[in-house]
Amino acid sequence: MAVTIRDVARASGVHVSTVSRTFSAPHLVSAETRNRVLAVAEGLGYRPNRAARALTTGRTHNLGLIVADIANPFFPPLIKAAQEQARERDYHVFVADTDENPLLEQELIEMLSKQVDGVLLCSPRLSNRMIERLRAQVPFVVVNRQVKGLPTVLMDVGQGVRAAVEHLAALGHRRIALLSGPSGSWTSEEMHDAATAAADGAGVELDVLRPNDPTERGGLSAAAAVAESGATGVLCYNDLVALGLIEGLRERGLTVPGDLSVIGVDDSLPGRLNRPKLTTITMPTAAAGRMAVDLLLAAVNAGDTGTPTLARLETRLIVRESTTAAAGAPLPA
């Protein structure tokens, strides 16, 4: 067995509770005793057992982070930022991948609930009803979806989408296609609404197309429909879809941005490294991860009272190389 509080107490000639206090409420211990205990603990290599502590305090100092797909380049920066922020606040984080499967998501939440002080739900696939039922078991913060009454971190794609549509319109594109994402995706709905409004405002046509899949495969298989739509500008659900689309268009002899202008979402690594460099909408995923951790910790420590917070993070368009003036249209001044 590892060294416990009892070993330290014995070796430093004090009672266990004094050792306990040395670690969890140092100011209640005389400097002299404290130093002695600390020295002994150090020497013995003592580490408080957090699980045991959790049993009495009711605080595990652990968080759960549940994402749909770790391998989707959208998530790693968020995961990285979240676990870093948590660590700085002395929390550890369980990361679990639901494989886009709502049932698994629910099961994971339930399994984890006893072991964490709160759960970060990123782009959950669970129904709102289910989420509201589960919240009795453990505090949540939801990222990238709006659930009534829960603290939420939203990345305001609408902003970026409007800018994107206006950008395309300014380049002379009169017909724009929107390759939207999986049904049930909050982001996809937001994009749809913002794009519709912006297209209306800019006086351009908007075709809404639905790929199978929020990945390069989805984009690839949507290429035919895009080509037939007559659109010269395309806004994609994410960078992966955009990259797949570009590939699919190329297979049809269409070039980007020569024949069509394409815009992605996420500002992901593959998009930045692609040729042409992808024009895209930034998603502040790292900031969202940090903010979500802070909101969760606040909810945990405040005991879930108070108005549920809603953090809206800004997105913006980054113009790179995959968009240019429509054929026959003059470059804007």
Added chain:
Amino acid sequence: MAVTIRDVARASGVHVSTVSRTFSAPHLVSAETRNRVLAVAEGLGYRPNRAARALTTGRTHNLGLIVADIANPFFPPLIKAAQEQARERDYHVFVADTDENPLLEQELIEMLSKQVDGVLLCSPRLSNRMIERLRAQVPFVVVNRQVKGLPTVLMDVGQGVRAAVEHLAALGHRRIALLSGPSGSWTSEEMHDAATAAADGAGVELDVLRPNDPTERGGLSAAAAVAESGATGVLCYNDLVALGLIEGLRERGLTVPGDLSVIGVDDSLPGRLNRPKLTTITMPTAAAGRMAVDLLLAAVNAGDTGTPTLARLETRLIVRESTTAAAGAPLPA
């Protein structure tokens, strides 16, 4: 407070120990009692508290997974596979990012050690000495580095590197550059040794160049050196470096594979999506993640006795579009 074993006991008219057995040793309970307890537990929404269980059993059913950089596309598939494998075996996993910082790595291991049954160390930056010291606190499995006496999962880059060098030689490249990785990287050493031997065997020149950084920036800033080296074939530490290099070369008016052939390592998403599609060496990261979990669990359950295991996973060359015959050389039959 959540519902405990005591609530279930009371509600089903049995002693707590019977409820306990129903969950942890069902065969010791009569079918009748068991069903009743189960039904009551279900109704009450009871979930065993794993932390409390850990206190008596000494098994947390948690694992730690420590990686250098979650955002590096090499890791997400490994993380995903590892946590999935763990989940199937009823384990949860803490994921922690060390930011390539050995001190942080050590601290994370120590903090996590009491809370997990074992730790997966991926591409650790810690010294061997330190790792050996820490192993007293918690069982390890090391991925992508060889530490004497510890269970290890290695991806045999050497294999792929030999194939890569031979591939370049067969295409008529007489001078090959190796853009190796950070010092202290086991993979980089392996690549170096294998490349040297293979170049020797194939009768081609090998230049070894050291980029700053195992990322696209490293490749970008190595472009000048590569161009000056006179090499017509380049093997890079990873896909990111390769992609950065290609970009840097292009800025110098050099095209790939027209002027130089470039090979990466990892078979990562950005490489697959790039144009030209990157010729690369597969790293079976997902398999490594699964295998590492199994080795760790075996070590944990065997009590760390027995010969430390060494799993060597195969790598292979995937020829895509970034390599072609050297200028003036005929395509091989």
Added chain:
DNA sequence: GTGAAAGCGCTAACAG
């Protein structure tokens, strides 16, 4: 097959 009792490592009143 089930109950009683002790204890895992730690914290939290309560005394003193």
Added chain:
DNA sequence: CTGTTAGCGCTTTCAC
């Protein structure tokens, strides 16, 4: 400021 006592939720002998 420090020791005493009880107990967190669960498992595990040991009886019966």
